[in-house]
Amino acid sequence: MFHKAIQDLEPRLLWESFYQVTQIPRPSKKEEKIAKFITDIASTKGFPSREDDAGNIVVSKPPTKGMEQRPTIVLQSHMDMVCEKNEQKEHDFEKEPISLKREGDWIMADDTSLGADNGIGVAAALTIIKSDTIAHGPLELLFTVDEETGLTGAKALEGDFLKGRILLNLDSEEEGTLFIGGAGGLSTTLTRAIEWGVTPSRCVAYKVKVDGLCGGHSGLDINKGLGNAIKLIVRFLFHLAQEVKAALFSLNSGEKHNAIPREAEAGIVIRVEDEILLQKMVKKFETIYKNELQFSDKSVRLNIKPILEPPSRVFSSDFQNTLISLLYTLHHGVSTMSYGIPGQVETSSNLAAVHTFEKQVEILTSQRSSSVTGIDDCANKIKAAGLLADMEVREGNHYPVWQPDPNSRLLKTALSAYHELYGCEPQVTTIHAGLECGIIRDHFKGMETISFGPTIKSPHSPDERMNIQSVKKFWDYLVHLLKKIK
Known part of the structure; x- marks a missing residue:
């Protein structure tokens, strides 16, 4: 099932999940196929999933033995992608998969947008659903629709859809940076x-x-x-x-x-x-x-x-x-x-x-x-x-504007986890983009939030590319952070 562009890359299960995501057409407002793929995997693993009227999905994964008393963590990504191509490229984003290629330390698509925004976040969540070896407390894996053309999925969330009050958003594009606030618009x-x-x-x-x-x-x-x-x-x-x-x-x-x-x-x-x-x-x-x-x-x-x-x-x-x-x-x-x-x-x-x-x-x-x-x-x-x-x-x-909270307990844990893993401090900043964090926090009061991800360049364009080494660092950090949050 591995594409030649990623066949030798680690972590293998994450790259396999990412490849699967790229093979499923998922333009904004047309996420039905990727949604079914996610719920089918959850069902195979025996985990319950729910879908709201907007098409958002949440998969509940029980905690690792001995971690039952940990707080519930919401792991969030969006299912849709920006569909852009060069003029000479013939590609039907509603029917055709993304064709991957590798250039040096980068994974990209063939004259189309790659969809790593936010396909890699979806892939990370899928990998956690699939895995039996990752330690974590109770998880709610939230997959939203239509982030790219209106944030309508996040806007449609209702207060009883999630129990967790710790949100890890996986829709950032600069490894080594923790985002704690974002622009409204x-x-x-x-x-x-x-x-x-x-x-x-x-x-x-x-x-x-x-x-x-x-x-x-x-x-x-x-x-x-x-x-x-x-x-x-x-x-x-x-x-x-x-x-x-x-x-x-x-x-x-x-x-x-x-x-x-x-x-x-x-x-x-x-x-x-x-x-x-x-x-x-x-x-x-x-x-x-x-x-x-x-x-x-x-x-x-x-x-x-x-x-x-x-x-x-x-x-x-x-x-x-x-x-x-x-x-x-x-x-x-x-x-x-x-x-x-x-x-x-x-x-x-x-x-x-x-x-x-x-x-x-x-x-x-x-x-x-x-x-x-x-x-x-x-x-x-x-x-x-x-x-x-x-x-x-x-x-x-x-x-809405996502107002930063530099004194949150979650941020302190996230900083400590990064230092333990890599021996240095990540950059902490805000992002000039409309992440769903601000909207989700408006729906679920008291929710602590950070966002992080691997390095992605030129998103929303056919030049979109994702750095291979940063994917492993992002994944290792996510796994370590899930273990550290108490």
Whole structure:
């Protein structure tokens, strides 16, 4: 059953579980197959499981003999994954498994996201269900749905679903770091009806495309200076309009609110006599982008491709100017850094997607902050810009700030366990991402919480990869911590 990419890796049972998880399609809101797989394994081992109306699952595993009086531990992961692929890759995430490959010390997928976020957390919990040798007190293994597109599984939890008041969240991506707090956030969507005009005569049509960007997580990677495909293509279109009479008829980029967009595509028409100037400007701006992004997105490309037949209609001049100006103006990136935790982002906004449909344009953004007022302020700035552009504004996908408790008994135990195992102290910090911990703590008052995991780079993108050595360290630490919690 072992894939060649992981056949010699240890711990063997954990890697086997991870491989099994990657072979089961599990897009957000479509976790039925992985849920059944989990409950089938629990049933085989004789452990009871329950499912709530949202599709969340909890498996109860009895304590090791002699550890019956230990407090109940909730081990939590989410079943869904972000489904991203490179444009040339043909892959149906609802039907096809993930294809694994190994490059040096890293496990990754073949031109798709790997789903280690949070497949490795699910795999760790499955391995504990399967194992007869790991020592622990009473366990509740919680598997939530739809973390990636709305945190709706965690939000739907009810107060009687769990008994435990110690939560180990396995959805972090930096081995050697214990996270004790996290950002809250929301999504802000701007929409407006498209105003159409007639395509001018004696024109040619082109597809303008930005690609080759790394993309990444809109929280964890927002401070890394990564290129945003929407920002790059809009910047080009803004400057193009200063030089030639270019009419826009489509603009599309991005899919997920929690991913930095990697590719963008626009449809334009120009006068025949402006074709050479268009080509020169493409070369000019591709050179600019390669220079500006040489350390973060060295493979960035800007290119054009002729379209055989120009469309019958284009955006009106006023609508086009408003849309391009708004997208050029909208903030993307870090808004403020934290004064309390040096080096940590406090507030940020992600310009996540833009799509033009038959009748309207839709712009999707997401805001995060470790400050409740910071979230509102950041979102209101997006709202204000949208209102200036006569956009309809909708807010949704709210999730609370996970307030840190640096004096918790759980954290002291976790620090001691790490030092015993590795002879050094882990870093303790907060995370600029919307983990489910804050939501779960709101449902179950008095719950102590930490989050940890192996090292995962570029989640939410086809460049997602997981460090092999960190997986073993993560696993050994989890097993040791389960033994230490009293």
